[in-house]
Structures are given as structure tokens and as C-alpha cells.
Amino acid sequence: MRSNLPPLRALQAFESFGRLSSVNAAAQELGVTPGAISQQLKLLEDHLQMPLIMKDGRRARLVPKARSYHAVIADGFDKLRQAQTLLAQQNSEIDINVSGLPTLLSKWLQPRLQSFEAANEGVSIRLEATHGEPEPAFLDHMFRLTYGAASEVFPHARPLFQDVCFPVCAPDFLKRHPEALDPASLSDLPWVDIDWGPHYTTVPKLRTWLEAQGFPPPSRKPSSIHSLSSSALEAVASGQGIALAQLSFASVDLGLGRLIRISQEAVKMPEPYYICWGSMMLEQEKPRDFLNWILAEAKI
Amino acid sequence: MRSNLPPLRALQAFESFGRLSSVNAAAQELGVTPGAISQQLKLLEDHLQMPLIMKDGRRARLVPKARSYHAVIADGFDKLRQAQTLLAQQNSEIDINVSGLPTLLSKWLQPRLQSFEAANEGVSIRLEATHGEPEPAFLDHMFRLTYGAASEVFPHARPLFQDVCFPVCAPDFLKRHPEALDPASLSDLPWVDIDWGPHYTTVPKLRTWLEAQGFPPPSRKPSSIHSLSSSALEAVASGQGIALAQLSFASVDLGLGRLIRISQEAVKMPEPYYICWGSMMLEQEKPRDFLNWILAEAKI
DNA sequence: AGGTACTGTTGAGTATTGTTAAAGTGATGA
DNA sequence: TCATCACTTTAACAATACTCAACAGTACCT
Numbered sequence: 001m002r003s004n005l006p007p008l009r010a011l012q013a014f015e016s017f018g019r020l021s022s023v024n025a026a027a028q029e030l031g032v033t034p035g036a037i038s039q040q041l042k043l044l045e046d047h048l049q050m051p052l053i054m055k056d057g058r059r060a061r062l063v064p065k066a067r068s069y070h071a072v073i074a075d076g077f078d079k080l081r082q083a084q085t086l087l088a089q090q091n092s093e094i095d096i097n098v099s100g101l102p103t104l105l106s107k108w109l110q111p112r113l114q115s116f117e118a119a120n121e122g123v124s125i126r127l128e129a130t131h132g133e134p135e136p137a138f139l140d141h142m143f144r145l146t147y148g149a150a151s152e153v154f155p156h157a158r159p160l161f162q163d164v165c166f167p168v169c170a171p172d173f174l175k176r177h178p179e180a181l182d183p184a185s186l187s188d189l190p191w192v193d194i195d196w197g198p199h200y201t202t203v204p205k206l207r208t209w210l211e212a213q214g215f216p217p218p219s220r221k222p223s224s225i226h227s228l229s230s231s232a233l234e235a236v237a238s239g240q241g242i243a244l245a246q247l248s249f250a251s252v253d254l255g256l257g258r259l260i261r262i263s264q265e266a267v268k269m270p271e272p273y274y275i276c277w278g279s280m281m282l283e284q285e286k287p288r289d290f291l292n293w294i295l296a297e298a299k300i
Numbered sequence: 301m302r303s304n305l306p307p308l309r310a311l312q313a314f315e316s317f318g319r320l321s322s323v324n325a326a327a328q329e330l331g332v333t334p335g336a337i338s339q340q341l342k343l344l345e346d347h348l349q350m351p352l353i354m355k356d357g358r359r360a361r362l363v364p365k366a367r368s369y370h371a372v373i374a375d376g377f378d379k380l381r382q383a384q385t386l387l388a389q390q391n392s393e394i395d396i397n398v399s400g401l402p403t404l405l406s407k408w409l410q411p412r413l414q415s416f417e418a419a420n421e422g423v424s425i426r427l428e429a430t431h432g433e434p435e436p437a438f439l440d441h442m443f444r445l446t447y448g449a450a451s452e453v454f455p456h457a458r459p460l461f462q463d464v465c466f467p468v469c470a471p472d473f474l475k476r477h478p479e480a481l482d483p484a485s486l487s488d489l490p491w492v493d494i495d496w497g498p499h500y501t502t503v504p505k506l507r508t509w510l511e512a513q514g515f516p517p518p519s520r521k522p523s524s525i526h527s528l529s530s531s532a533l534e535a536v537a538s539g540q541g542i543a544l545a546q547l548s549f550a551s552v553d554l555g556l557g558r559l560i561r562i563s564q565e566a567v568k569m570p571e572p573y574y575i576c577w578g579s580m581m582l583e584q585e586k587p588r589d590f591l592n593w594i595l596a597e598a599k600i
Numbered sequence: 601a602g603g604t605a606c607t608g609t610t611g612a613g614t615a616t617t618g619t620t621a622a623a624g625t626g627a628t629g630a
Numbered sequence: 631t632c633a634t635c636a637c638t639t640t641a642a643c644a645a646t647a648c649t650c651a652a653c654a655g656t657a658c659c660t
Contacts, residue, residue, distance in 0.1 A: 008309060008312060012308060022608095035608090035648075035651095040648095050387075055608085058607045058655065058656040059606095059608085060607080068578070075435065079375045080305055083372035083376065084306075087369055090365070137371040148501065149499065201501070201571070280368075307617095332619085335619070337638095338639055357637095358627060601660100602659105605656105605657085607657100609654075610651100611652095617645080619643080620642090623641095626636095626637090627637105630633090630634100
């Protein structure tokens with residue numbers, strides 16, 4: 001790909017301007033004067049031989065045709081900024097960085113992290129909960145806890161555990177709907193859905209469990225849809241309805257009595273959770289210890 | 301994210317240098333002199349307060365610690381270059397751009413494209429076969445033909461058709477292995493696998509079909525694994541073994557007698573193929589006609 | 601209408617970046 | 631061992647980008 005990029009400073013001005021829709025704001029963000037931005041934008045129009053900005057009252061805006069171009073440019077600068085955060089991570093005092101799916105971190109890892117910290121005096125761990133997978137390059141300084149096939153894009157991955165799912169509700173809800181204990185009636189109760197997003201199509205939903213038991217799918221629409229399991233479980237705990245919960249995410253709340261398991265029947269998640277890491281990760285001692293610890297934890 | 305980027309020209313020099321491992325080559329690529337590159341690299345080291353290059357004999361190289369940083373920076377510049385190709389597409393004389401999964405384009409779209417070109421005199425169409433999904437921003441000037449949930453990241457999507465799969469082999473192979481006509485013996489025959497990659501976990505494989513018919517999974521390892529269905533079908537046509545083929549991809553070769561369907565039993569693909577497009581796409585007449593045509597084709 | 605407050609543009613002077621050419625630096629070979 | 635080569639670095643001039651200050655257009659208020 002031998003395409004000559006336009007002058008980079010001009011691109012940066014364009015990116016900032018397009019995002020903020022203001023020459024002044026862009027100037028402030030880039031730490032230059034508005035005049036400089038104005039000149040750079042003109043320069044870029046000149047280089048690309050197409051108009052990019054139009055005046056809308058006293059403001060200036062992107063022309064519609066430049067919108068998609070800007071989107072890709074903005075993406076590129078995002079990556080460049082990401083690279084800076086990677087450096088910041090490398091140079092930080094943190095011993096172990098762990099990125100993971102939000103609920104996996106908060107409901108599975110967090111509760112047992114004490115045991116690791118107790119055994120490793122003075123170790124500092126940073127947890128980062130994100131839905132989207134990080135750049136593989138980040139894995140040189142970071143573990144990633146994720147689900148299923150997403151792990152395959154990373155240099156190294158080992159399965160942690162394969163979870164099971166079953167329906168749960170709140171004690172309070174069970175009082176109002178005692179029929180919930182009869183699996184055949186679950187299809188008609190209010191329920192809470194968990195949406196894993198388009199990339200995870202094989203994850204069991206309430207419908208999956210019902211069909212596995214030979215019952216019809218839910219007759220109502222979900223009373224709420226959550227992108228986080230933990231948020232869905234909160235909704236269930238507050239009595240909003242039933243949901244198909246994962247054992248490892250619900251176990252704390254089950255122990256506390258905030259949630260009740262309505263059926264002993266469970267469906268298995270089709271794929272395990274994984275821990276992933278990069279090639280330079282195991283050269284340091286503390287990450288190595290962490291990996292061994294977490295693999296042992298998962299086998300219990 | 302309020303992180304100050306380093307001087308961009310320095311980043312660009314770093315990106316180019318890191319990729320080419322040579323100051324001279326980087327200078328040539330960026331159309332400047334080696335001295336400028338050298339100075340910019342020093343500037344970047346200065347800005348980041350960390351060493352980036354080391355001398356390896358008379359060459360200069362990246363220090364290992366900078367490798368992952370470089371990977372992300374390079375990704376960012378790739379995006380910026382992509383943006384240029386997007387502009388090039390916008391300004392090109394092509395009426396209709398179609399990006400799609402390779403085999404879907406070559407085996408399904410290509411054969412019926414004549415009928416569209418015949419009906420639309422003088423229309424120019426460009427086909428681009430890629431496995432990876434394009435930036436959503438590209439969809440403002442491009443259709444994308446893809447499979448299943450991948451379609452959900454794009455602004456608009458309509459299902460085309462839901463394919464079915466069944467085992468096929470070459471006539472020649474059938475002569476050598478007449479037992480192939482007995483489904484129960486398929487598990488023990490040489491076979492060819494199609495690997496859709498980590499993002500498509502629900503796609504049927506030979507194993508899926510066998511299990512659906514109540515037979516054991518393949519007893520041997522696949523004699524070859526292909527990332528393209530079309531390449532797998534070529535291997536099968538050359539007599540390498542059997543494979544689970546999709547009706548729409550195999551139909552031409554079945555008609556020509558290059559492939560033979562060994563069983564009438566078929567498994568359905570769990571998700572349909574989709575055609576996807578962006579918001580500004582249907583403002584032009586020719587893309588609108590194309591969309592209508594392709595949706596009609598798919599219903600046949 | 602006219603004043604005021606914003607926002608963006610323009611042009612000449614200053615600072616930063618790239619060029620040119622000469623000087624290091626390690627590998628290679630007679 | 632010294633000349634030579636391939637490559638990179640350094641330092642003084644030329645080109646590019648930024649600042650500053652004055653200007654021009656638009657909105658809003660009285």
C-alpha cells in the first residue's frame with residue numbers, strides 16, 4: 001500500500017475539528033491557535049482536492065461527503081492514542097494488568113482475588129472491565145479473560161472453566177409468583193434478557209434452557225435487556241423477573257440468599273472461558289505466579 | 301481520552317522505520333532524507349523518554365520493548381491509509397462496489413451477475429473478495445455480502461438466503477470408494493475440512509452432518525484444511541476426499557458433473573447470508589437497482 | 601438599528617522541520 | 631591492518647508550520 005498520506009498535522013486538525021465541530025475547540029485540544037487549524041484544514045482541502053468544510057451560521061462543519069472519511073481517520077487516531085496508553089501501562093508500577101469481560105471480572109475473579117493477594121504480599125493488580133477485545137499487542141503486558149472463540153486471536157490461551165446456566169429469581173419474586181418453581185410455567189413469567197452482542201451467537205438464553213427441557217419459548221418480551229450479566233442479575237435480585245444465570249456469576253448472590261435457583265436442571269455453556277496472554281508476559285515472575293494461581297482456581 | 305500524542309511526523313518515521321528496519325528505506329518511503337528520519341526518531345525517544353532503537357552492527361533496529369508499541373502505531377497508520385483508499389473509491393468511476401466473502405462472490409454472485417449487467421447497460425461493478433469485514437464507514441460506497449451475525453455491525457442489512465450443506469465428492473473418487481454412497485461409511489473416508497476461522501463457530505462441519513444423521517464423527521484427521529470453500533471444493537473435485545459443501549457454492553460444479561452429491565440428507569446453515577449497506581448508499585440509482593436485483597435473485 | 605459577543609479567516613513575522621553535505625561507525629576483504 | 635563500503639548521525643542552511651494581531655461575518659440583545 002503505497003498511498004501517500006496527506007500532511008499529518010492537517011489530518012490531525014481535521015480529525016479534531018470533525019469530532020468537535022469547532023475550530024476553536026480543536027485548536028485548544030491540539031494546543032495551537034485557531035488560525036493554525038484554519039490553515040491546516042485549507043491545506044488538507046487543497047491536498048485532497050475536495051471541499052471538506054462548509055459554513056453553518058457562524059460555525060464551520062464537515063460537509064456530509066467527508067463524514068465517512070472522517071470516521072476512518074478518527075479510528076486511526078484512536079489507535080495512535082491507544083498506543084500511548086499501552087506505553088503508560090508498560091511504565092506503570094502495576095505488576096499485573098488484567099482485562100476481562102465485565103461480569104467475569106466482578107463476579108468471578110474479584111471475589112477470589114483476596115486469596116492471591118494474601119499469598120503474594122505487596123503485589124499490585126489492575127483490573128479493566130471491557131466488552132471489546134483489546135489489541136493483541138496489549139497482551140504483552142496484560143492478561144485477558146474472555147469467552148470462547150474470541151480467545152483465538154491472542155498468542156496464548158488456556159481454558160479456565162466451562163460454566164453452566166440455570167434459571168434464578170429473587171426470594172421476593174418467588175413469593176409473588178410461587179408457580180415459578182414449576183418449570184412448565186416459566187415461559188409465561190416476566191423475564192430479563194442478557195444480550196451478549198452479535199459476536200456471541202451460541203450463548204444460551206432463557207429460550208435455550210426452556211427448549212432443552214422441552215418447554216415452549218418465553219411468551220412475553222423480556223421486561224428488560226442487559227448487556228452485562230451483572231446488571232441483569234441486579235434486575236433479577238430486585239424482583240423484576242426470572243433470568244437464565246451462570247453458576248459462577250450467581251453463586252455469591254445465591255449464597256447470600258439474594259437469588260434463588262428455581263431449577264436443578266442446567267444447560268452447559270458451549271465454550272469455556274479463557275485466559276489469554278502474549279509472548280513476553282511470562283518472563284516476569286509475578287504474572288507467571290498469577291497465571292498459575294488462576295488456572296488452579298479455575299479447576300476447583 | 302485526553303492523551304497528548306507525540307509529534308506525528310516522528311510517529312510516522314517510527315512506524316516506517318520499525319516496519320522496514322532501516323533508516324534509509326524509511327526515508328525513501330516517506331520521501332525525505334535519512335537525516336530527517338534520524339532526527340525524528342531521536343525526537344520521539346526524547347518525547348517518550350525511553351530508548352527505541354539500538355544499533356545491531358551497522359544497522360539500527362527497534363529495541364524489543366518498543367515492538368508492541370510499534371504494532372499499535374502501525375495499526376493506526378494502516379487505518380489512515382485505509383481512509384485514503386475510501387476516498388479513492390468515492391472518486392472512482394465505478395458505479396457499484398461490492399465487498400464479500402470470497403466464495404460467496406465467486407460461486408454465488410459471479411455466475412448470476414451477467415443477468416444484472418445485461419439488464420443494466422454500461423454499469424460498472426467492482427468486486428472485492430475479503431474474509432475480514434470492512435470498516436462500517438466503507439459501507440457508504442459499498443455493499444457487503446457476509447454471513448450471519450457479522451452483518452449486525454453495519455447500518456443496514458437484509459438476509460439473502462439460508463444455505464444447506466451436504467456431503468460431496470468427485471466422480472473419480474466415487475469410483476475408487478464406491479462405499480461412499482453408504483452414509484454410515486463416510487466417517488472413515490478421507491475428507492477435506494473448511495475452516496471459517498474463530499469468528500464463525502456455528503457453521504456446520506462434516507462432523508455436524510454426521511452427528512445429525514446419527515453417525516460417529518470422522519475417524520481420520522482431514523487430509524487438508526482450507527480457509528476458502530472454493531479452494532476446498534477444488535480439492536474435492538481433484539479427488540482428495542469428501543467434504544461438506546454448501547448447495548449454492550457447489551451447484552455449478554454439480555451441474556458440470558465435477559462434483560457428486562453423495563446424500564440427499566442436508567443440514568441447514570444456522571444463519572442466512574446478508575447483504576449490508578450504509579445510509580448514503582441508496583441515494584444513487586444504480587446501487588438501488590443492484591440491491592433490488594440481488595434481493596430478487598436470492599429469493600429464487 | 602447599532603452594539604456586543606462569538607467564531608472563523610487572513611497575512612506577515614517567528615519557530616520548527618527538512619535538506620545538504622560532511623563526518624562517524626562497524627562490517628568486509630585484499 | 632588499512633582501505634572500502636554500507637549505513638547512520640551531526641551540524642549549518644532552506645522550507646514548512648505556527649503565532650499574533652487585525653479583520654470579517656453571524657447571532658443575539660436592547
